[in-house]
Amino acid sequence: MEQVKEGNVRRVNGEGGNLVKLSTTRFGYIEVDESRVIMVTEGIPGFEHLKRYAILPLDKKTPFWWFQSVEDGGIAFVVVDPYILKPDYNPVISEDDMRFLKIECKEDMALMVIVTIRSNPFVVSANLRAPIVVNLKKRLAKQIVLGNSSYPVCYNMVSREPVNKVRCPERDLMQQWQPLPVSL
């Protein structure tokens, strides 16, 4: 993904399709190429009405990204590659979900987790219980709520607790994971 800044306009370029233009809280006015938009057909819990998102890099110095709604400029989430926080993270994604997202091979797939930052007291947590699984090729995503997992909804990124062990009957499937490519 090429991201250019022209004047005050941040632009996410793709294959030269239509541009989605919107005004955001975080980035001001942005333009996202239609081909870079990610469809979250079910929406994410709490924001079911929003189906279209763009992944915007924050800064090359951090592993955080913005998962920005392209339908509501006021809604954006800080997301991070879970492996950076927890290299042994290994959630079980069901075959139904893999099919739903049309994931055919591991190269298509990436994972992100949503980060919550609270200032008083200072706590940064990541939701390891409900990763966002993305099919990069087909531009489809879903926030998957891990049913029987003991991964916490609030994994404290500073103290790195609670650290839970998890049973992974479908471990092979999850070998298919890959870190979020920087060139997304």
Add this chain to the structure above:
Amino acid sequence: MLILTRKLGESITVDDDIKITLLDIKGKQVKIGIDAPKEITVHREEVYQMIKEQNIQASGNNDLAGQELCNIWNRLKKVMSEE
């Protein structure tokens, strides 16, 4: 709310394609089987609510400046490198 009484092993159908079966009862625990098309998402209510609340909280971070996130990352990196 529609309330139905069912015996062990009996089912309820919702629309044409969702079937909910009462599989087992042990004390205060009831085991329920759900047959539904895969585009229908089924969640334990309390887990789903937790995720929803967390998402709503997380969306409140959309006014964070890039520099603040950089500082947070530097702090985390420091913690990680101490291990």
